[in-house]
Amino acid sequence: MWFKRLASLGILGINQRNANYTLLANPRKNYPLADDKLLTKELAILNGINVPELYGLIRHHHELSTVLAIADKHPHFVVKPSMGSEGEGILVLTVCDSGFERPNGQIISSEDLMHYLSGILSGLHSLGGQDDKALVEYKVEVAPVFEHVAYRGVPDVRIIVYRGVPVMSMMRLPTRESNGKANLHQGAIGVGIDLTRGVSTHGVHHNRIITAHPDTNQPIHGITIPYWHTMLDIAARCHDMTKLGYLGVDVVIDKTLGPMILEINARPGLSIQVANQAGLSFRLEAVDRNLRHTLTLDERIRLGQEIADQCTHTAIEACRQTTQAARP
Amino acid sequence: MKSVFKRNRIHLIIALFFLLLFLVPAAYKIFVLKYPVISRSSENLWAFELKINFRSSGKKDTLRHFLPKSEKGQTVLNENFVSEHFYFVIEREEGNIGITWKGDEHKGDMQLYYRATIETEPAAFSLPPRGEEKKYSAYIFQYLFLDEGMESVNVELSEFLGNLLQGTDSKLERARRIYTFLTRDVATVPLDKGSSLTTPIQRRQATISQKNKLFIHLCRLSDIPTRSVHGILLEEGIRQRNIHTWAEVYFQGMWIPIDIEKELFARLPDNILILYRGDDPFMTSAIKGIEYSYTVSRDRQSSFAQFYESTARLGSKFHEWSLFSLPVETQQVFRLILMIPLGAVVVSIFRNLIGINTFGTFMPVLIALAFRNTRLGWGLLLFSMVIILGLASRWYMDRLKLLLVPRLSIIVTVLVIILAVGSIIGQHVGVYRIMAVALFPMVIMTMTIERLSLLLMERGWQEALKVSMGTLAVAVFSFFVLSIHQIQEFFFAFPETLFALIAVQVLLGRYTGYRLTEYFRFASFINGKSS
Numbered sequence: 007m008w009f010k011r012l013a014s015l016g017i018l019g020i021n022q023r024n025a026n027y028t029l030l031a032n033p034r035k036n037y038p039l040a041d042d043k044l045l046t047k048e049l050a051i052l053n054g055i056n057v058p059e060l061y062g063l064i065r066h067h068h069e070l071s072t073v074l075a076i077a078d079k080h081p082h083f084v085v086k087p088s089m090g091s092e093g094e095g096i097l098v099l100t101v102c103d104s105g106f107e108r109p110n111g112q113i114i115s116s117e118d119l120m121h122y123l124s125g126i127l128s129g130l131h132s133l134g135g136q137d138d139k140a141l142v143e144y145k146v147e148v149a150p151v152f153e154h155v156a157y158r159g160v161p162d163v164r165i166i167v168y169r170g171v172p173v174m175s176m177m178r179l180p181t182r183e184s185n186g187k188a189n190l191h192q193g194a195i196g197v198g199i200d201l202t203r204g205v206s207t208h209g210v211h212h213n214r215i216i217t218a219h220p221d222t223n224q225p226i227h228g229i230t231i232p233y234w235h236t237m238l239d240i241a242a243r244c245h246d247m248t249k250l251g252y253l254g255v256d257v258v259i260d261k262t263l264g265p266m267i268l269e270i271n272a273r274p275g276l277s278i279q280v281a282n283q284a285g286l287s288f289r290l291e292a293v294d295r296n297l298r299h300t301l302t303l304d305e306r307i308r309l310g311q312e313i314a315d316q317c318t319h320t321a322i323e324a325c326r327q328t329t330q331a332a333r334p
Numbered sequence: 335m336k337s338v339f340k341r342n343r344i345h346l347i348i349a350l351f352f353l354l355l356f357l358v359p360a361a362y363k364i365f366v367l368k369y370p371v372i373s374r375s376s377e378n379l380w381a382f383e384l385k386i387n388f389r390s391s392g393k394k395d396t397l398r399h400f401l402p403k404s405e406k407g408q409t410v411l412n413e414n415f416v417s418e419h420f421y422f423v424i425e426r427e428e429g430n431i432g433i434t435w436k437g438d439e440h441k442g443d444m445q446l447y448y449r450a451t452i453e454t455e456p457a458a459f460s461l462p463p464r465g466e467e468k469k470y471s472a473y474i475f476q477y478l479f480l481d482e483g484m485e486s487v488n489v490e491l492s493e494f495l496g497n498l499l500q501g502t503d504s505k506l507e508r509a510r511r512i513y514t515f516l517t518r519d520v521a522t523v524p525l526d527k528g529s530s531l532t533t534p535i536q537r538r539q540a541t542i543s544q545k546n547k548l549f550i551h552l553c554r555l556s557d558i559p560t561r562s563v564h565g566i567l568l569e570e571g572i573r574q575r576n577i578h579t580w581a582e583v584y585f586q587g588m589w590i591p592i593d594i595e596k597e598l599f600a601r602l603p604d605n606i607l608i609l610y611r612g613d614d615p616f617m618t619s620a621i622k623g624i625e626y627s628y629t630v631s632r633d634r635q636s637s638f639a640q641f642y643e644s645t646a647r648l649g650s651k652f653h654e655w656s657l658f659s660l661p662v663e664t665q666q667v668f669r670l671i672l673m674i675p676l677g678a679v680v681v682s683i684f685r686n687l688i689g690i691n692t693f694g695t696f697m698p699v700l701i702a703l704a705f706r707n708t709r710l711g712w713g714l715l716l717f718s719m720v721i722i723l724g725l726a727s728r729w730y731m732d733r734l735k736l737l738l739v740p741r742l743s744i745i746v747t748v749l750v751i752i753l754a755v756g757s758i759i760g761q762h763v764g765v766y767r768i769m770a771v772a773l774f775p776m777v778i779m780t781m782t783i784e785r786l787s788l789l790l791m792e793r794g795w796q797e798a799l800k801v802s803m804g805t806l807a808v809a810v811f812s813f814f815v816l817s818i819h820q821i822q823e824f825f826f827a828f829p830e831t832l833f834a835l836i837a838v839q840v841l842l843g844r845y846t847g848y849r850l851t852e853y854f855r856f857a858s859f860i861n862g863k864s865s
Contacts, residue, residue: 011859011860012859012860013848015859017859019847019848019849019852020849021686021845021846025846026846121735125738128738130738130788213858276855277855279859280855283859285859
């Protein structure tokens with residue numbers, strides 16, 4: 007029975023995630039800290055966490071043209087809705103002769119851009135459709151290590167943090183198919199990361215395990231991620247500042263500025279398990295068993311790494327046992 | 335498993351509590367009040383309306399007619415008398431119920447109405463075994479008196495009867511001989527001038543009314559108490575005044591119907607409404623120019639409604655405060671409203687147990703409810719058409735670069751126009767199902783169109799199609815669940831079932847197992863590639 011097999015591997019299902027983790031660990035009133043990127047940004051700056059610099063904020067329709075003034079000063083910039091979900095509504099732009107150019111070569115006129123911004127303000131991309139703000143911010147430059155495995159976009163690292171303990175992470179590589187976006191169901195590649203060493207393991211593309219990037223043919227396993235400990239540190243501190251018990255932190259590495267957080271997700275998806283070929287349940291349960299209030303930030307990170315190591319071994323063991331049981 | 339129960343103990347208790355809130359009143363209704371559990375709509379339920387028209391002269395008018403009563407083969411469930419200037423007295427006499435309307439001194443056109451709901455059932459009359467008749471009571475004895483108006487006993491008739499009944503030893507057999515003679519040997523003619531009783535026998539032809547009279551006369555001559563019975567043949571949409579007459583003969587304490595016209599021996603015609611017995615006309619009055627007509631239509635009520643109507647008068651508070659006490663139109667509204675929570679359970683199951691994505695939570699339920707009026711085929715066709723037309727207008731508007739709220743307002747306006755035009759076309763083409771598009775949930779459709787177009791632009795048509803198909807699939811499934819008539823009637827008769835639905839939702843809300851679609855999502859684990 008596949009139910010039992012998934013359970014024996016500790017795979018977290020969406021119902022269980024909602025009922026036992028997000029609903030229990032995330033206080034409703036703290037959701038805006040994750041859902042509203044402006045709040046996240048302000049909070050991160052207060053806590054000394056690196057974020058992409060905010061060039062400008064557009065709150066009202068009469069402010070739309072300020073984006074042009076920003077473009078004069080910063081030829082590369084990103085426009086995003088403050089309350090967009092799953093990377094929706096994000097526009098990466100570079101100033102060019104006839105207006106603005108997207109990474110895929112599409113040209114957007116100033117008028118198009120203003121209309122796009124007014125759509126953001128009207129709540130087109132926001133979660134509940136309520137009025138929103140548009141952020142105009144620094145465009146993250148791809149770090150050299152990722153240049154060969156990212157197609158027209160910036161790879162980001164998603165770290166799941168449970169009660170302040172980083173438990174699992176993956177790297178998301180944009181592809182031609184995903185149009186530069188880092189969303190797995192749009193065709194981006196999910197790559198599992200060894201939590202202790204910060205080295206990529208195997209990649210998953212459309213639920214199939216792959217070893218090389220489909221567009222660049224470069225190997226995607228064995229990549230050592232720079233600033234790994236800093237990234238785990240940032241992720242764990244995101245829990246402390248938002249008081250969200252179960253969250254996904256999206257970190258990017260800028261070529262010159264190093265790691266910075268892009269956004270925090272209060273309902274992180276479950277595909278990370280596919281990318282790591284490991285289940286979350288055992289790790290989350292292990293955190294519940296071993297977490298003590300006295301643990302320092304570093305101790306929490308170490309706990310997460312130990313749990314991840316153990317669980318990887320036990321998961322492999324469990325796999326072996328179930329497959330052996332299936333073939334007597 | 336044990337830990338699951340432990341962790342969710344409070345939820346189990348709440349679910350159990352709501353289950354009890356359902357079970358206790360339902361059990362009380364079923365076992366104490368004897369509610370029927372499964373509703374079947376009765377084929378034999380009729381709405382009968384008698385309408386009397388006349389011009390009142392302003393004197394104290396009276397008029398008398400008969401009313402049907404509950405007896406073997408029919409049950410009068412619900413009676414209603416409507417008159418503006420008349421009061422009435424109901425009296426029983428000789429097995430009939432008569433009503434006498436008495437007017438005040440009002441002048442002018444008058445209408446009197448009598449309405450009743452009647453349930454008929456096929457009545458079988460088993461013939462009594464042979465046996466000696468006891469002495470008749472005075473009441474029965476009167477049905478042996480020969481009509482004085484007819485040339486009662488002439489020699490010719492006695493001779494004929496003697497020949498006809500030769501060798502018979504029981505009254506039943508005599509009656510059957512007479513019946514066979516009249517139905518087989520005497521031809522039926524529409525008109526006959528002769529008024530004597532002997533001429534039909536000589537000529538071997540008679541009208542129906544002559545035959546009926548003759549049957550009663552011959553039976554009484556043979557010492558069988560016989561009377562005539564009058565009723566109405568119930569057929570859908572009848573609007574006339576045509577009273578059917580047959581006879582009843584008395585054997586060993588039982589009246590057995592014999593219908594010469596329809597050639598039925600010891601059987602009532604199907605779907606007959608028995609009105610009265612005897613030789614009186616149906617209506618008697620001194621008023622001139624009196625006219626009456628009746629209408630009959632099938633009344634497709636459920637057995638719950640019937641049950642309620644037949645027991646409402648018992649005065650139980652449970653009945654008095656039930657949904658059946660609402661006006662009929664409001665009842666219809668509640669029949670629908672009570673279905674919405676059930677539809678929501680269906681959506682919960684599809685989303686949380688199976689994992690099918692839909693537009694919004696209640697969109698599928700509302701579509702399913704709209705389908706009830708259009709039927710499924712038309713519903714799917716019309717719904718898709720409306721959505722596609724809406725999408726097309728939304729697609730064009732995208733080029734106009736309108737702000738969100740005005741854009742949504744335009745979509746809702748376009749939808750209203752589409753639905754209005756659709757209804758008018760439906761009316762003129764004669765496909766009335768199309769007109770039901772007016773019941774589509776417009777505001778929710780507007781949001782659907784907006785979200786669908788965004789999904790199309792951002793995620794591509796595959797994703798949009800997937801969610802649309804998911805929504806329609808859940809809507810179609812809900813439609814099938816919601817159109818089960820028995821379920822609808824059950825919810826209406828047992829509204830406490832809603833508590834059971836809450837219990838189900840509490841349990842669904844704590845279901846932490848995998849969704850069916852996660853089989854595909856985590857397929858790489860299941861196939862064992864990871865080991």
